């Protein structure tokens with residue numbers, strides 16, 4: 583779209599959007615993959631915990647109606663009176679929906695099943711693609727006080743995910759090493775490109791993390807090699823192995839890192855956090 587085709591009013595609106603984009607925190611990261619069960623929530627929870635363990639302040643925004651991030655961090659249902667749903671609807675300010683978790687330095691905006699109706703409810707609303715971004719903007723100081731904000735997205739490229747992609751600075755993609763992984767990934771990359779072109783020019787790919795890697799499965803190796811040749815150094819060196827302790831942790835309301843610090847899965851998430859921090863110190867290519 584050329585600037586000349588825009589009316590003055592919409593140029594102003596566009597500039598205002600861009601200003602908001604540059605004022606937003608640098609490390610607002612949407613954890614996205616339209617496939618369910620690939621490790622988005624597990625990655626959000628355990629990466630956040632590992633970062634909090636090294637004294638980073640982290641906010642998780644649970645944007646999935648299933649509320650797995652909230653449950654996995656031990657947030658009781660009765661404590662979810664103010665959730666991401668009310669924030670998107672504009673009924674409560676983002677900072678009023680933030681809860682402390684049992685992990686020092688890690689906070690969460692929980693979700694409830696109410697969010698499953700939000701998609702339809704958002705359709706007729708003003709600025710339906712930007713509800714979360716607007717909430718961030720209103721909560722400017724609160725958001726800036728976090729070193730990292732991780733948005734745990736639902737398993738779909740729906741309006742909720744779009745709200746995450748317009749609010750975020752970058753995208754973290756957990757990718758399970760399985761046969762159709764690359765097809766799903768190319769659809770996701772196209773979607774990110776479209777969001778960048780239309781709504782959020784700053785959006786970039788924070789990284790791709792290979793999850794639930796099974797060393798006994800030759801396909802895992804093949805998929806990992808294909809993803810690396812396709813996306814190069816956007817793919818983290820750290821690979822998260824399939825590990826039963828990781829899958830047990832959520833039912834105890836704890837991140838794997840607290841449930842069993844020594845298990846291979848927890849150790850991999852610590853390594854991933856180290857890699858995330860190390861890459862941030864590296865000057866942009």
Ligand SMILES: Nc1ncnc2c1ncn2[C@@H]1O[C@H](COP(=O)(O)OP(=O)(O)O)[C@@H](O)[C@H]1O
Nearest residue numbers: 618619620621622623624794823824825828829
């Ligand atoms: N590295 C892993 N090893 C074993 N199980 C895992 C691992 N990562 C995630 N899981 C389990 O797989 C399921 C899906 O993971 P989850 O993080 O909820 O995916 P998503 O958020 O993408 O739907 C959950 O039951 C989770 O406990």
Ligand SMILES: [Mg+2]
Nearest residue numbers: 622623646650
């Ligand atoms: Mg999830």
